[in-house]
Amino acid sequence: MRSLSSFDSPEKGSTNSKNANTELLTEDSLRTRIAETVREVRDQTPLAGSITNTVTQNLVANAQLAFGGSAAMVYMPDEARGIVQAGRAFYINAGTILPIYEQSVVAGMDEAHSQHKPWVLDPVAVGLGELRSSLLRQAKQYPPTIIRCNASEAIALAGLWELNAGNAEGHARGVDSCDSVDSAYASAISLARCTGEVVAVSGEVDLVTDGKTVIYCTGGSPLMEKITGSGCALGGVTAVCAAVSDPLSAALTASLAFDVAGKNAAEKPEVHGPGSFQVAFLDELYTLSPEEISSADFRVEQVSE
């Protein structure tokens, strides 16, 4: 099990700290680290550039800014390399595929990997189309620091990567998940063990795992399914957190922030539907304190072999 006390500081390249340390990953140490992650994002305004989908990139950028980070979206291959170099983390969201992605997504993954910068993959709608499948298959060679997806995408990506737990047929219907987070448990563990990194599956219950420990968190609101891009925005905020923290704490911090912000926003008296919910949600991402996020409910379990 990974020791939290021994992860590298961001300056030393936190994402490559695959230590085989045996110290226990306790709930308390995680809570401390979550609060630190939020504080460091707000102090440092880290840039996490993206190749992301055109439908939701405005919300992704606004969520990254509201949470305290900085955003920049690119399409060209040389700009993908340039923005990886300029930033401290990178985010690839496969939501909408354009022809130029054949070069730029590979350039971005390669640059992040060779520069040892954390990068987050959101394999949206994995299974739809040749180029999308080809790019997501290649992602295995540049293992993403954090895979953030819904349950159907976790199962389908594990299948595409020919991991035992997956199902190459995919379960997704367009961009929606048709599977529960529970059903993606084995796929998530397999993906995390394959990359040696972290997988975060969001749904009614969120699951975050490094292949050894599984953390469950709840919260949010059914209204999050009624605004396009809430998952994409979570990927973007995860990348911002990964710029300053170890992958497990980064994925957990972002998931909890979205759970708390979603729950709080849905309870506001001025929220009557998805329009006012999105407004209140962005406000919450901006105003939530490190303590509000780090004290949210989650549960830590060890993966039984």
Added chain:
Amino acid sequence: MRSLSSFDSPEKGSTNSKNANTELLTEDSLRTRIAETVREVRDQTPLAGSITNTVTQNLVANAQLAFGGSAAMVYMPDEARGIVQAGRAFYINAGTILPIYEQSVVAGMDEAHSQHKPWVLDPVAVGLGELRSSLLRQAKQYPPTIIRCNASEAIALAGLWELNAGNAEGHARGVDSCDSVDSAYASAISLARCTGEVVAVSGEVDLVTDGKTVIYCTGGSPLMEKITGSGCALGGVTAVCAAVSDPLSAALTASLAFDVAGKNAAEKPEVHGPGSFQVAFLDELYTLSPEEISSADFRVEQVSE
């Protein structure tokens, strides 16, 4: 005149039900069908994929989700076919043309047509540019189930299709309409008779026709012209409705929903301009009851030959 009592259930492929039934299309039967359409969308969350414009696709998707449907936007030709197959209706909005649209728009139209799935065309800015004209000319071969547009676009599309009532010169100034819905009456009827399907022209007064019956509805708010993509979003919601209903009821349901939601939103005390209007409008699309939509004002007329 089409009989409403005999339209096919969605499972049987409602869009090809061009029955020559002579039963009267009454206001009462329409109101019943409108309420059913709203209920079925909310019960079934039908996916209506799109090739749509980059400026407004976020609002299109959010409107589709708020109303109860599901959304997915694509660019690649094979993904256009894939999302038609995965969904129950399809939407093509010509607002922004990219080079890849030369293949993907044709692929999408062809797939929808050969799979007998309803598809909605919004011929935004018809007349601007070679590729846009070429694609919109080709649309005639894969007749759209519903053409949704403003008055200038109806006149220009009828012209591009060389129908008598149209004007190939076009009247549009960019994406705006410079013509009243009345002036597009003949073009709308011609387009509907050419496709054998439905045309919906929106403006201060909306006109929905199947070439035999014309339905007029009013409502909305001048603020709808002050948010980009209210027309595009109407096209997207029309596609969601077409996934569960006959084309005429689908087009009418979506138009009325926008009229009622726009009118209600503009009257909210918290609405002071286009920013707060858009928020309240999405909330209204989400909260409006089937009865509020089906009891809205409209007027049915038979087309005199």
Added chain:
Amino acid sequence: MRSLSSFDSPEKGSTNSKNANTELLTEDSLRTRIAETVREVRDQTPLAGSITNTVTQNLVANAQLAFGGSAAMVYMPDEARGIVQAGRAFYINAGTILPIYEQSVVAGMDEAHSQHKPWVLDPVAVGLGELRSSLLRQAKQYPPTIIRCNASEAIALAGLWELNAGNAEGHARGVDSCDSVDSAYASAISLARCTGEVVAVSGEVDLVTDGKTVIYCTGGSPLMEKITGSGCALGGVTAVCAAVSDPLSAALTASLAFDVAGKNAAEKPEVHGPGSFQVAFLDELYTLSPEEISSADFRVEQVSE
């Protein structure tokens, strides 16, 4: 110094009125002209088409509409020429570069230049990538009527154009400015003298100059940095103003409108963060009176040689 009383009316092609008039550009004459610009935009709803970035184009269009103008975004080279012809001003925002921009940005600049239509350049992230640099280098041949940018971009663009005051290395980190407006003073003057037109640098203090006079304005809110595209939207509204006014008054009107709208929005009791701020900001752009904008604080200085 340019005389304000002698600028051409929009019908006569205001942007080419580089008169060598010696009358004084006074604060009073500017205030009169600002109020007129706002009134003319609202009376005439001028179309300012754009090639703009995919992340923020929805906000750009909504800001243009809220302020009283009309918007249309294009990608194809022939559509760039077509929308320049259909409109009264044009806007190029380099935020996200796509392969087709190699042709379409040049087509748009060339068409605006040869048609003597005012055009606004926002050289977002100048320095990132080959194609972006090539296009922004070429912009010098079709001198933009107004360059609107942040301080880092002004310094980097002056460098790219090999003006003495600039720095080709660039200071930008992604899309953010790392320089104060003061530090861009010399670059802004150089750019304005090179084009013979106007440069507007936005930041905590905004600087608008025609190379002879410098106008400083303040206002806005720190929340403007927390919504993506506030600068892009300012470029779009500047283009709408340039459609009806001389370049200096246009740039100043748009900057003041954003300063006042930002300040007012941030003070609203319902604004709690960037989500509600963006909503209130768009409402303010829509409701601000010509007098509220023209009476905002600014300071006029003559450039010492």
